[in-house]
Amino acid sequence: MRLARAILLRLAIGVLSLLFISFVTFLADMAAPGDPAVVRAGEKASIQTVERIRHEMGLDRPWPVRYADFVVKAVHLDFGTSYYGTQEPVGAILKRDVPMTARTALSAILLAAIFGILAGTLAAVYQNRAADRGVLLLSTLGVTVPTFVLAPILVYIYCLQLNQLPQTWVVDRVAPDWIYLLLPVAVLGARPAALLTRLTRASMIDTLQQEFIRTAVAKGVPPMRLIFRHALRNAVLPVITAIGTSFGFLLTGSFVVERFFVLPGLGRETIEAIQRGDSPVIQACVLLTGAMFIGVNLVVDILLPLLDPRIREAQI
């Protein structure tokens, strides 16, 4: 019951956060000089043409009216239509783009978590030996090499030199989807994987030195059981929190990755919408990103007390 109340409270705060996010986004859009009508009219348009287009786009209404209009419609999940191109409803754009981003981001975080926890445990168990050094080297690279450097390197090796993998997502795919998503997911997951590895290693080394482990060793618990059952279960808690925050990296990482691998996803849509000043699309993308961030952190907050009774008692 207390858990349910806590979740409800968090949800209410989440909704308020979203409202705040939308207001700030709207204000930022407002405060920027020039407006979408100017871009739409182009570099050769006269001031009269810009005025005419501004009127047709409804941008000549006062801003509180426009914001109120936006909020009322957004509550009904209507985010308007894009200012440009086919003037598609924003809902349709999201419906098309979200699955791709969700697919790559979730695969990346899942792989990153599995890799990070296993490699981090391995490094901790073999602390200061070759395996540890190897893992540390890889994870240092993973943290320091930026996405926009890693992606061209991998494409150069696997696509241009070895010719084994596709360079980009295409409409007429000649292999299963996962082949096309291999490189994007690897690039996207590299940084979180490296971060989670280092975190697991540190947390694991800490746990392995604690007294209850010594007791377990003295009791004669077999090594595998000792590591995975006794040590890892305790060491993994901070890692789970970190998975939540890593998700933020993924969303910004997808801005670069989706553009580079031509994936029709939310990250690319956001960037392009910002570049052309497509306010309705920007609003929806920012809100959705915010909602995902809030959602993932909520899940982490619910998960932690379930895994650790101590937190359960302290938090609620």
Added chain:
Amino acid sequence: MKRAAILLLIVSCVLVGCGKGNFSQRATAGKENTFVYPIVVNPTTMDPQIVQDGDTIDLIQNIYEGLVEWGEDNKPAPALAETWDVKDGGTTYVFHLRKGAKFQNGREVTADDFKYTIERACNPKLASPTAADYLSDIVGVKERLALHSTTTNIPGVQAIDKYTLQIKIDKPRAYFIDKLTYPITYVVPKEAVDFDHEMSDPKQMIGAGPFKLESYLKDQIVILDAFKDYHGGAPKIDKLERPVITDPTTRLNKFKSGEIDIVPLERQDVKPLQSDAEWKDQLHFFPRPAFWYVGLNLKQYPPFANRDVRRAVAMAIDKHKIVSELLGGINDEANSIVPPGVDGWPRQAQVLPYDPAAAAKLLASAGYAGGKGMPPLTMFYRADRPDIDLVANAVATELRQNLGMDVKLQALEWRNYLDKNNHKLLPFFHMRWAADYLDPQDFLSLMLTTTGAENKVYYSNPQFDALCNQADTTQDPDQRKKLYDQAEDIALQDAPFIPIYFQKDAELINPRVKGLRESLFGHLPHTTVTLSR
């Protein structure tokens, strides 16, 4: 230790992969007669009456067609109009349409369709950004755009019969026919489009051009099929695929693996390719009728009202150095305002030479020795464009060094820049002007006469105005040219604009592509392209 060795082995296997594959061959199998080249942004619109960016025009000019189009000789050539007569001293154009030319929905194109198309383009509800520039010479269009006329009828456009269209303009304008090459008059069938609204459904994309739309997947690809009933005969290729690829590195990689046939290049990629034996023969350069200049606003920065100050600034900028050192020697220096490609250009114009010593002296004689007494000046330019950034920085540095001026730089986001420029608020800026049509009027009269629609710098010289006004309506080509030459020399000496360089684009083209047709505005519709293996 053993386990570590195994781990290292696994890691190295993953990194190196296991032998060479053939993925790119598998991906291009079955596409022998499909011409693939990327579009670098999502198409901004599907509507020919709305479009204005070169990338989207390059796409939709393959679907739609107008009365005339650019020829390879950079003159207007017959398209849906087979011939035309110019009457009444140059104010009446009579177009004789091709008989039997069809829209992609099977219906024949008639003069009524052109009348409908032009009236749609001028519909204030449609708010076409290019209508005023391209159509306001036609009798009745200005009134319609200004909401003064109550009917949709444009009196200057008449369908005389099924195959004869008559257009009347306000006064003789030798360049009017050139304006009709622009997509705003590309004909659309009224049964497929909405008079008041921009096209929003790919099904509405029906034209009379050589290709018809097969599919349009936003953010991904536009696929066109050869239109078998095209009036000029079916194109030789089966399909035209335009994948949307915004990242320049990705585009280049896909060209190198043979998945796309043409790739437009960024400046930084050109130099390495020029010295790369594998690719240098596939590198092609295309001069464009566009010039990059520095603009000096006579009102927003008071010292610029003084002609000598402007001349000093012009003489303190070493465009040769900018072009050869900063821009990699690809472009040509601009020593005129009108670019090469316009009839009669390049010519020996009276441009101010680079002479920092004389410039400093001139500035001193204007009362600003060593830049003393001049208020600080801010140079504005569009953000996120490496070329623009380089040139703006070079110009500012030279003015500081050669004239002692206090010049700051400010990059603005595009919409902010554009808004300020529209309102003539930028005191000093670096920008481009690209030809709408190949006529000096588009550069001189439009940009620098006192009432010129694109005069953003408050330049005003009665002598220049008189020459331009006279040239604009003169019919004799030689006489016109002489008048514009004189006007251009005056403008170069007065220096409200300092031309820096002319635009030149670079592309890699796969040798399997044959029969591309070019005009100065870009590739022409791909009616004659063939693909060999």
